[in-house]
Amino acid sequence: MLLRLDFSLDTPIYMQIRNQIILGIAGGSLKPGERLPTVRALADESGVNMMTVNKAYQLLKQEGYITADRRSGATVTDPESRGVLSAKAESELKLIISEAKIAGIPEEEFLQMCKSLYHDLEVRPC
């Protein structure tokens, strides 16, 4: 699993790891039931501390994206299709929409942008 970590960003490393795993799940490169790298392996290949990866896994586990225990390692959760966006994500979305509106992006254009992003989630050969 190849992570692109940028230590110069204000986004903490463990959050960047968490985010990219979510992108991976949504894009299909990480499938439900699939085994994630061990915290040690991912830490080594990413050049970060084991506990930093663990912190990302803890967060993903708490949010329901993965399961992790000592016997089976970490695996992508089979989504139960809650069908609702988290309150946190919804308030973040509201803020982004505000920024878009102030930037002068009309509603239709924003929706089109969402459509494109939704489709571009799928993994493409690179």
Next chain:
Amino acid sequence: MLLRLDFSLDTPIYMQIRNQIILGIAGGSLKPGERLPTVRALADESGVNMMTVNKAYQLLKQEGYITADRRSGATVTDPESRGVLSAKAESELKLIISEAKIAGIPEEEFLQMCKSLYHDLEVRPC
């Protein structure tokens, strides 16, 4: 200006202030050219330090949402309608869409949610 600050959140106070001002601008309760409260007044009425408000203003200024100097105070910028979303907002949007997709929210439903949020930005009597 009434701010709702939650000190128990992981979002820093200055970021909460910045976010709510952006929501205010998008919603129309803060109009272009309108004067913002002074850093001291907003700090007093919100129960936070002057420099915390100043940090929010600095950020808003840097992002182009407001202008602020020693002579005219802080005022809402007349948007130049860049017409494009910031790179930061776009990557955040991509992440939220990923979360929505994993949660089993179909594309059409997500777009409808965006539509509603877009419209609900406008201030309503309360």
Next chain:
DNA sequence: AACTTGTATTATAATATATAATACAAAGGA
């Protein structure tokens, strides 16, 4: 028995966040 797994613990360092007190430069009002 040896190894791997996520997790826990303890320590340390660096950075971010928030407060506090004070001061400054530039503008406006009395």
Next chain:
DNA sequence: TCCTTTGTATTATATATTATAATACAAGTT
């Protein structure tokens, strides 16, 4: 002119967050 107000700067302090490091543990597999 004097006083006030404005955002901003400076310095200090305290706390929280983030990241690393070195060990260790419990539960499973090989």
